Amino acid sequence: MSSMVQSVDWLAIAPPTVTAVAGLVVLVADLFLGDGRKALLGWVSVAGLAASALLLLPLLDGDHATFCLTGDTGLCSYTADRFTLVIQLLVLGGALLAALLSVTALKDADKGLPEGEYWFLLLSSAAGAALLPASRDLATLVVALEVASLPAFALVGIKHGDRKSSEAALKFFLSSVTATAVSLMGISFVYATTGTLYLTRIADRIQHVDGQFHTLAQAGVVLTLVGFAFKTAAVPFHFWVPDTYVGAPLPIAAYLSVVGKAVGFSGLILVTVVAFPSYADVWGPALAALAALTMTVGNVGALRQRATRAYSAVRLLAWSSVGQAGYLLVPIASAAYSKDAEKAIGSTVAYALMYAAVNLGAFAVAALVARTSPRNRISDYRGLYARSPLSALLLGFFLLCLAGLPPGIIGLFAKVTVFSAAVDAGLGWLAVIMAVNVVIALFYYLQWTTLLFRSPEGETERHRVPAPLTAAIALTAVLAIALSGAPQLILRFSATTLF
Numbered sequence: 001m002s003s004m005v006q007s008v009d010w011l012a013i014a015p016p017t018v019t020a021v022a023g024l025v026v027l028v029a030d031l032f033l034g035d036g037r038k039a040l041l042g043w044v045s046v047a048g049l050a051a052s053a054l055l056l057l058p059l060l061d062g063d064h065a066t067f068c069l070t071g072d073t074g075l076c077s078y079t080a081d082r083f084t085l086v087i088q089l090l091v092l093g094g095a096l097l098a099a100l101l102s103v104t105a106l107k108d109a110d111k112g113l114p115e116g117e118y119w120f121l122l123l124s125s126a127a128g129a130a131l132l133p134a135s136r137d138l139a140t141l142v143v144a145l146e147v148a149s150l151p152a153f154a155l156v157g158i159k160h161g162d163r164k165s166s167e168a169a170l171k172f173f174l175s176s177v178t179a180t181a182v183s184l185m186g187i188s189f190v191y192a193t194t195g196t197l198y199l200t201r202i203a204d205r206i207q208h209v210d211g212q213f214h215t216l217a218q219a220g221v222v223l224t225l226v227g228f229a230f231k232t233a234a235v236p237f238h239f240w241v242p243d244t245y246v247g248a249p250l251p252i253a254a255y256l257s258v259v260g261k262a263v264g265f266s267g268l269i270l271v272t273v274v275a276f277p278s279y280a281d282v283w284g285p286a287l288a289a290l291a292a293l294t295m296t297v298g299n300v301g302a303l304r305q306r307a308t309r310a311y312s313a314v315r316l317l318a319w320s321s322v323g324q325a326g327y328l329l330v331p332i333a334s335a336a337y338s339k340d341a342e343k344a345i346g347s348t349v350a351y352a353l354m355y356a357a358v359n360l361g362a363f364a365v366a367a368l369v370a371r372t373s374p375r376n377r378i379s380d381y382r383g384l385y386a387r388s389p390l391s392a393l394l395l396g397f398f399l400l401c402l403a404g405l406p407p408g409i410i411g412l413f414a415k416v417t418v419f420s421a422a423v424d425a426g427l428g429w430l431a432v433i434m435a436v437n438v439v440i441a442l443f444y445y446l447q448w449t450t451l452l453f454r455s456p457e458g459e460t461e462r463h464r465v466p467a468p469l470t471a472a473i474a475l476t477a478v479l480a481i482a483l484s485g486a487p488q489l490i491l492r493f494s495a496t497t498l499f
Contacts, residue, residue, distance in 0.1 A: 009066035012080045014055040015088050016130035019095075022048025023123030030116025038115040042103040042468075045119045049096040049126065056085050056092075067140075075198045077140045078131075086349055087133035087266045090356050094258040095126035097360045097475060101251035101367050103468040108371060113158055113249065121151035121158070122255070129259050133266040137197040138187045138224075138275070141267060142180075145231070148263050149176055152256060156248040168247025175240045176230065183227025189220030190275075199275040207278040221279045224271055225286070231264025234329060235294040238322045242301070245318040246311045250370055253314060254363035257321045258356045265328055265352060269345055273335050284336025288430050291333050295326025295437040302444050307378040307451070313366055314376055316444065317359070320402065323441060324355055330418050330434060334425035347421040350490050354414040354483065358401040361476030365395040368469055378448060383456020391465070392452040394477050401480055403445035404438060410480060413487035 010017070025048070026041050033040060059080050068076035099122065106113055128147025135141040153176070157169025191197060193213045194205040209217045230237040245253040272283050301319035305312045331347035338344045366376060368391055373380035385392035401408030404415040415438060422431040465473075483490055 009064055011055075011058060012064035012066045012134075013078060015052045015092060016127045016134075018052045018055060019048060019092070019123055019130055020127035022052075023120050023127065026123060027116060027120040030120075035111065039103070039107065041115050041119045042099065042106060045123055046096065046099045046103070048123065049092055049099055052126075052130070053089065053092040053096060056089055059085055075201060077137045077198075078134045079136050080134055083266075083269075083345075083349070084134040086353070087262055088130045090262050090353060091126065091129045091133075091259050094262065094356050094360060095122065095129070095255065097364070097472050098122070098251045098255035098259070100468045100472040100475075101254060101364060102249070104371075104466045105249055105251050105367065107466070109249075112160070114160075118155070118158060121155050122252075125149075125151040125155070125255075126259065129263045132263050133270075135270065136199050136274075138190070138199070138202075138271075139197050141270065142184065142187065145227070145263065145267060146180065148259075149180075149231075152252070152260065155252045155255075156244055158252075159247075159249065162247070165247040168244045172240050172244045175237075179227045179230035179237065182223050183225075186220045186223025186226065189216050190224060193217040193220065199270060202275045203277055206276065218279070218282060221276050221282055222286070224276075225268070225283060228264055228268040228271060229290060232261060232268060232329065233264070233294075233322050233325045234290045235297045235322070235326075238294065238297065238325075241322055242315050242318040245321075246314050250314070250363065250367045250376075253318070254360055254367075257317065257359055257363065261321070261325060261328070262352060262356070265332070265348060269332060269348065272332060273341055273345060277341075280336035284333055287329055287333035287336070288427060291326050291329035292430055292433045293326070294329060295323050295434060298323030298326055299437050299440040299444075303440060305378065305444070310375045310377060312376075312378045313369070313381065313448075316378060316448070317362060317366065320441070320444075321359065323437065324359075324402070326437070327415065327418050327434065328352060328355070330427075330430060331421040333430070334421040334427055337425035337427060338421070340424075344421045344425065347417045351414040351418050353490055354401070354410050357476055357479045357483065358398045358408070358411065361398040361473065361480060362395060362402070364469065364472040364476060365391050365398070368465060368473070378451065381448065382451050382454050384452045386456045388465070391473070394473060396449045396452055397477070398480065399445045399449045401484070403442050405442070405446075407484060408480070409484040410487050410490065413490075 022045060026044055030041060064080040065076035067078045106115055125148050128144050132144035135144050153169055153173045156172050157166050159165035193209045193216055194202050196202055206217055233241050276283060298319050302316050302323060305316045328348055328351055331344045335341040335344040369380055370376045397408060401411035404411040419431055419434060
């Protein structure tokens with residue numbers, strides 16, 4: 001029968017599989033380790049994520065596909081092409097850095113967080129996130145999306161007895177489940193009109209839907225996109241972001257800001273450009289409008305943060321991530337109008353890689369400051385240069401990268417790439433809105449940066465930086481500085497082969 005699948009290509013599925021196996025190992029080991037040895041679970045998790053990332057290297061020799069139909073080997077549920085590998089690198093690298101931050105956070109919590117459950121949930125979510133960009137049918141796509149999301153709900157609310165954490169998890173869960181239900185309804189409409197779940201076959205069949213089912217197909221396209229728009233934190237599906245980031249442990253907020261976005265954007269790219277290219281006249285204008293709205297609301301929200309408000313630093317990064325999501329949406333919208341959709345998608349991937357490196361770096365420094373200032377206000381960063389010169393310089397560099405100012409050349413390069421994608425696609429109005437938002441963002445990024453070098457209030461207390469936190473800051477710094485020195489490499493690396 002044509003529904004029977006071929007043998008499994010274990011090398012192709014190795015990265016998400018090793019991550020999932022590491023999660024199971026941690027869960028079982030937690031039963032046998034005493035309280036004094038729970039720290040080993042963190043290092044096993046770090047090693048598992050590092051091994052998963054290294055297993056991407058053997059896949060660089062060409063495209064790998066598995067779980068294919070025996071009657072048509074061109075239809076596969078899992079494909080490890082260039083696009084998949086780049087997103088998996090982003091996901092596993094982001095999860096690895098979040099794990100390094102978590103090692104310190106769990107030690108500082110002094111048994112306030114359940115370590116075994118924490119590491120199992122983080123690795124499970126990372127496995128789902130690594131599976132998603134390789135998914136080439138809607139069923140696998142939804143399963144991967146939920147495997148990435150469900151553990152994240154628990155991670156946000158994992159602080160026992162913390163009302164803020166529980167409230168954040170509930171908001172995140174309810175809004176996400178609603179978006180998933182809407183998306184599943186859309187997928188059912190698409191399946192009803194095309195008779196298939198494979199993305200490439202949907203692209204062929206949805207063009208020839210009978211006239212009486214045309215409206216149903218359109219509704220299916222729109223509803224399917226809603227779930228992925230939520231995962232990208234696009235306005236108006238962004239309302240969960242600030243409270244979730246504040247309520248979650250800081251490493252999980254960092255994880256969601258990068259890996260969560262990678263999940264949403266890779267899913268959005270797959271359903272729009274691969275499955276629904278013939279409906280570009282539907283999703284193109286919709287995503288362009290969402291991009292304009294998202295970057296504007298995000299940057300204005302970040303601009304309104306008061307420096308003395310509790311957790312204002314995390315809230316600013318949360319609103320900033322919403323604004324950055326708007327920039328990431330621009331090339332995807334441009335793909336609907338561009339003759340070279342692959343180049344436009346490459347711009348989104350390049351921007352996502354830049355954003356991942358520098359945003360995780362900013363969160364890493366925020367985690368360092370939170371060790372002595374748990375309320376993590378922007379005003380707590382005043383005089384950071386006097387307390388920890390290198391941390392202040394690196395945070396300043398990360399913020400300048402996010403703003404797109406020298407010496408953060410990689411941020412400038414990524415913004416120019418996205419801007420060019422909009423102009424090349426004839427979306428001049430969107431490019432103008434983006435330029436205005438970049439200017440708005442300059443204000444709050446520079447305001448925070450200048451605060452780092454002002455004279456401190458009161459006595460200066462030196463920050464002691466634990467080894468895992470040092471490693472996380474160093475890795476992001478090396479990556480951001482290296483890419484600023486050779487920014488063209490990121491675009492060359494992120495060239496996609498989706499078509």
